[in-house]
Amino acid sequence: MMLKDKVAVIYGAGGAIGSAVACAFAAEGASLFLAGRHLAPVEVVAKEVVSAGGSAEAAEVDALDEQAVERHLRSVVEKAGRVDISFNAVGIPNTTILGVPLVEMDVEQFSLPITTYTRSYLLTARLAARHMIPQRSGVIMTVTALHSRTGIALVGGYGPAMAAKEALTRDLSAELAPHGIRVVGLRPQAMPETRTIREAFEPRAEASGMTWEQWQEFLAGKTHARRLMTLEEMANMAVFMASDKASGMTGTIVNLTMGSLDD
Numbered sequence: 001m002m003l004k005d006k007v008a009v010i011y012g013a014g015g016a017i018g019s020a021v022a023c024a025f026a027a028e029g030a031s032l033f034l035a036g037r038h039l040a041p042v043e044v045v046a047k048e049v050v051s052a053g054g055s056a057e058a059a060e061v062d063a064l065d066e067q068a069v070e071r072h073l074r075s076v077v078e079k080a081g082r083v084d085i086s087f088n089a090v091g092i093p094n095t096t097i098l099g100v101p102l103v104e105m106d107v108e109q110f111s112l113p114i115t116t117y118t119r120s121y122l123l124t125a126r127l128a129a130r131h132m133i134p135q136r137s138g139v140i141m142t143v144t145a146l147h148s149r150t151g152i153a154l155v156g157g158y159g160p161a162m163a164a165k166e167a168l169t170r171d172l173s174a175e176l177a178p179h180g181i182r183v184v185g186l187r188p189q190a191m192p193e194t195r196t197i198r199e200a201f202e203p204r205a206e207a208s209g210m211t212w213e214q215w216q217e218f219l220a221g222k223t224h225a226r227r228l229m230t231l232e233e234m235a236n237m238a239v240f241m242a243s244d245k246a247s248g249m250t251g252t253i254v255n256l257t258m259g260s261l262d263d
Helices: 016-027 039-051 066-080 107-136 158-179 197-208 211-219 231-243
Strands: 007-013 031-036 053-060 086-089 139-143 182-187 252-256
Touching: 007 016, 007 066, 007 107, 016 031, 016 039, 016 086, 016 231, 031 039, 031 066, 031 086, 039 066, 053 066, 066 107, 086 107, 086 231, 107 139, 107 182, 139 158, 139 231, 158 182, 158 252, 182 231, 197 211, 211 252, 231 252
Parallel strands: 007 031, 007 086, 031 053, 086 139, 139 182, 182 252
Antiparallel strands: none
């Protein structure tokens, strides 16, 4: 098992990406500490992991609250003795930030994804790193989107937020890699199993005249494989990047856009 004896903390564990990564990590032997702003969906994921024979504990943690994140990490270290992996899958509803042209968008709406995504990533990464530095090992991870590297209309501050997370990944790596800590990200293509592409579709539905099925086909047509990525494919790559098999990778974002975005 690629993550045997690893202790992983997953933020946003109740969401589609966080839960998929949690199940994949558990299947590969990691002990999980799952966190989310709302406890109920996180508990569902923890129960699923445990029923499959894995180890998982659920906690209510607001990843925008520095003290809450640190309290939770201290409890993880007290119980497990260490933190090996910090995975940030925190998200916010896209319906609050998409669909308005930039020239009509107010500053608060534009700034919301930038402040939310970057603050949660910085806090979870920085606080995890403080526990990882003494052990001289660890992996800090997050998820972005192709919006970080290409212009897309009607996404407000979401693109700048993803670009900022990728820049922060590189900067964290530059500072933490000498301490044995890797910092990496995943940039997946749209995944129909998540809420993301439906929320991106809805404000465009009337203007584009496309149905939900046509929208998926449109996005799939941009990939080399002419299909969209699955959560399982993304989670499998997360396992590899969190494992010692990827020890030579840090300060980078793995392009999982299936050819729709060239690096």
